[in-house]
Amino acid sequence: xxxxxxRIAPFAFGLAALGFWQGLVWALGVPSYVLPGPIAxxxxxxxxxxxxxxxxxxxxSVTVAALLGATIIGVALAVxxxxxxxxxxxxQPWAVILQVTPVVAIAPFIIIWVNQxxxxxxxxxxxxxxxxxxxxxxxxxxxxxxxxxxxxxxNGATRWQTLILLSLPSALPxxxxxxxxxxxxxxxxxxxxxxxxxxxxxxSGLAYRIIEASYRLEIPRMFAALxxxxxxxxxxxxxxxWLEAVLLHRRDGA
Amino acid sequence: MTxxxxxxxxxxxxxxxxxxxxxxxxxxxxxxxxxxxxxSGVGKTSLLRIIAGLxxxxxxxxxxxxxxxxxxxxxxxxxxxxxLPWAEARENVMLGAALRGETRDRARAEALLxxxxxxxxxxxxxxxxxxxxxxxxxxxxxLYENRPVVLMDEPFSALDAISRARxxxxxxxxxxxxxxxxxxxxxxxACRLGHHLxxxxxxxxxxxxxxTVPGTPPRAPDxxxxxxxxxxxLRRLTGLRPA
Numbered sequence: 090x091x092x093x094x095x096r097i098a099p100f101a102f103g104l105a106a107l108g109f110w111q112g113l114v115w116a117l118g119v120p121s122y123v124l125p126g127p128i129a130x131x132x133x134x135x136x137x138x139x140x141x142x143x144x145x146x147x148x149x150s151v152t153v154a155a156l157l158g159a160t161i162i163g164v165a166l167a168v169x170x171x172x173x174x175x176x177x178x179x180x181q182p183w184a185v186i187l188q189v190t191p192v193v194a195i196a197p198f199i200i201i202w203v204n205q206x207x208x209x210x211x212x213x214x215x216x217x218x219x220x221x222x223x224x225x226x227x228x229x230x231x232x233x234x235x236x237x238x239x240x241x242x243x244n245g246a247t248r249w250q251t252l253i254l255l256s257l258p259s260a261l262p263x264x265x266x267x268x269x270x271x272x273x274x275x276x277x278x279x280x281x282x283x284x285x286x287x288x289x290x291x292x293s294g295l296a297y298r299i300i301e302a303s304y305r306l307e308i309p310r311m312f313a314a315l316x317x318x319x320x321x322x323x324x325x326x327x328x329x330x331w332l333e334a335v336l337l338h339r340r341d342g343a
Numbered sequence: 344m345t346x347x348x349x350x351x352x353x354x355x356x357x358x359x360x361x362x363x364x365x366x367x368x369x370x371x372x373x374x375x376x377x378x379x380x381x382x383s384g385v386g387k388t389s390l391l392r393i394i395a396g397l398x399x400x401x402x403x404x405x406x407x408x409x410x411x412x413x414x415x416x417x418x419x420x421x422x423x424x425x426x427l428p429w430a431e432a433r434e435n436v437m438l439g440a441a442l443r444g445e446t447r448d449r450a451r452a453e454a455l456l457x458x459x460x461x462x463x464x465x466x467x468x469x470x471x472x473x474x475x476x477x478x479x480x481x482x483x484x485x486l487y488e489n490r491p492v493v494l495m496d497e498p499f500s501a502l503d504a505i506s507r508a509r510x511x512x513x514x515x516x517x518x519x520x521x522x523x524x525x526x527x528x529x530x531x532x533a534c535r536l537g538h539h540l541x542x543x544x545x546x547x548x549x550x551x552x553x554x555t556v557p558g559t560p561p562r563a564p565d566x567x568x569x570x571x572x573x574x575x576x577l578r579r580l581t582g583l584r585p586a
Contacts, residue, residue: 239397240425243417244442254442258429340429342468 125309130316133309141298141310145317148294151207151279152272152325155214159271162215163222164264171230171256172248188220192278196285210282210294217278221270229263230256261340265333272325280318346491346522347407347416348373349394355402356389363389364548366403369541373408376515376523376560378537380530380580385548387526391494394524395419407492418490422497424481426469432456433465436484455483459513475506482510486517493518495525499532508564511535515561530576534569536560542579551579 107127113119114126121129134141166184170177196213203209233256241251283296295314302310354367363386371377381387392398394405395417407413426435434441436452456465459479469477478499485493498514499507507529515536527533533540540554554576556562562569578585 236421236423236425237427239392240419240421240438241442243395243397243419244439246442250442255427258427341470 122306122308125312129309130312133307134313134316137310137313141295141313141317144293144295144298144314145321148276148279148283148296148318149321151210151214151282151294152275152321154207154211155218155275155278156268156272158211158215159219159222159275160268163219163267163271164226166219166223167226167230167260168252168257170227172252177227184220184223187216192217192281193285196282200282200286206286210279210286213282213285214275214278217281218271218275221274222264222267225267225270226260226264229260232263233259258340262333262337265329265336269326269329269333272329273322276318276322276325345409346374346520347409347411347413349405349413349492349522349524350408351390351394351403351405353403354390354393354400354405356386356393356398357401358389362547364543367548367550369550370408371522371524372539373522374520375538376518376525376536378525378527378533378540379543380527380533380540380576381543381548382580383528385543385545387543388496390543391419391496391524391526395494413492416490417492417494418485418488420481420485420493420495420498422500424469424474424477426477426480426484428469431466431468432461432472432480432483435469435480436487438484439488452483452487455486456480458486458517459483475502475510478502478506479510479513482514482517491521493521493523495523497526497528500528507532508535512561519560530573530580531564533576534573535562535564540576542576544580554579 111126111128114124114129119126125133166180170180192213195216199212199216200209203212237255237259238251241255246254279294280296283294284300286297295318298314299311302308302314349371351367351369351371355365356363367390379387379390389398393400394413396414397419405413407416426432427438430438433449433452433456436455437447437449440447453462453465456462459482461476461479461483464472464476467476469480472480478501481498485495495514499510502510511532525533525536534556537556537560540556542551542554543549544551554572556572557568558566574586577583
């Protein structure tokens with residue numbers, strides 16, 4: 090019973106808040122170029138959904154490509170760092186430097202250097218997204234139970250066997266936690282890159298549509314694009330959470 | 344497969360500048376159950392790891408009394424079951440063979456799981472097994488290795504008294520004829536299973552005179568001679584005065 094209520098609670102709260110917002114807009118007669126109500130926002134989306142949908146698709150493809158890239162790079166670097174202390178010492182500070190440098194500052198360079206627009210956006214989003222996967226996978230690999238490593242040593246396991254059969258599976262939960270964080274960061278990275286690239290004249294993603302709408306003072310359309318971004322974030326986060334649950338259940342059976 | 348005895352000669356181990364033990368000499372008789380007791384932190388596990396070849400001593404050596412090297416003839420069973428959480432019971436039993444690239448004998452793995460009473464859980468993942476069942480899978484794996492020397496580090500200490508008594512019987516029956524060294528904190532376990540008991544104590548640690556228990560293991564839990572030995576052992580371990 091309380092579980093059902095808890096499940097309904099976010100929707101009930103959201104609806105109540107939207108109702109309050111719409112009521113306020115009506116009651117005070119706020120013009121839609123200052124603050125549009127939810128109904129105006131939905132209307133704006135319906136009026137322009139072909140453009141907004143293709144913008145959503147564009148942003149999502151950058152996000153997914155970036156998440157794949159971040160996963161490959163993050164896991165590969167984490168494995169290399171676990172295998173060699175020298176490599177770890179050499180790489181770690183640079184990974185941190187890349188992480189703490191705001192992508193807004195790097196993006197203009199990447200957009201100059203990488204000619205292909207889609208690829209340029211993906212590179213920016215990868216830079217934002219790879220670090221959580223790298224650090225959590227590295228931590229997971231480092232936390233491989235030493236007793237199990239002894240067992241593998243005692244049976245003459247090769248380093249490759251130890252990596253594939255022991256270290257990687259035991260790092261799976263940490264990797265998935267990192268992946269979940271990186272998933273939403275990839276979206277953030279894609280949006281930031283689009284903002285920077287938008288002024289350069291190529292890009293058709295949601296962020297670009299937000300800028301465009303703001304220049305034209307189409308505030309309800311701005312909101313509509315923003316809502317699509319927020320929903321995408323929720324969907325990505327939930328989907329990765331579901332993936333985590335399924336994979337861990339398949340691994341451990343409980 | 345005639346099991347070798349194990350000769351430990353002049354063994355010393357220093358750890359962070361402190362001497363854990365010095366000039367330790369001990370012979371584990373071939374084909375018999377030896378038990379090592381002693382307070383926590385005295386270096387029992389280190390000694391076992393040295394015999395297993397997982398750690399190098401600072402001085403002295405460990406060898407088999409038949410002159411052949413020990414490496415490859417030792418099976419190791421730890422306090423934790425050390426099962427891979429993502430592998431089925433049967434796969435866990437055959438893990439060693441898989442790692443060494445040998446052909447895996449599924450029928451034998453199943454027969455061993457059957458002999459530890461788990462024929463109905465062949466394909467169960469460790470998380471779905473109870474603590475006692477997991478430890479029995481670990482025992483089946485140790486047996487699958489079929490090594491003449493078996494080292495066990497408090498393998499049953501995490502189990503409840505009843506599961507423990509049952510698995511002790513199993514271990515005594517299935518490991519009979521091998522050279523076994525068992526570390527335990529439990530005087531009852533030591534007296535039920537051991538032919539020879541040693542107490543490692545002090546700093547640096549030294550071995551007390553060996554104790555022998557009459558009768559063949561596994562001894563009945565209400566065997567008078569066994570219970571008497573158990574009391575004596577507890578007295579030695581605690582330093583309490585005799586009755």
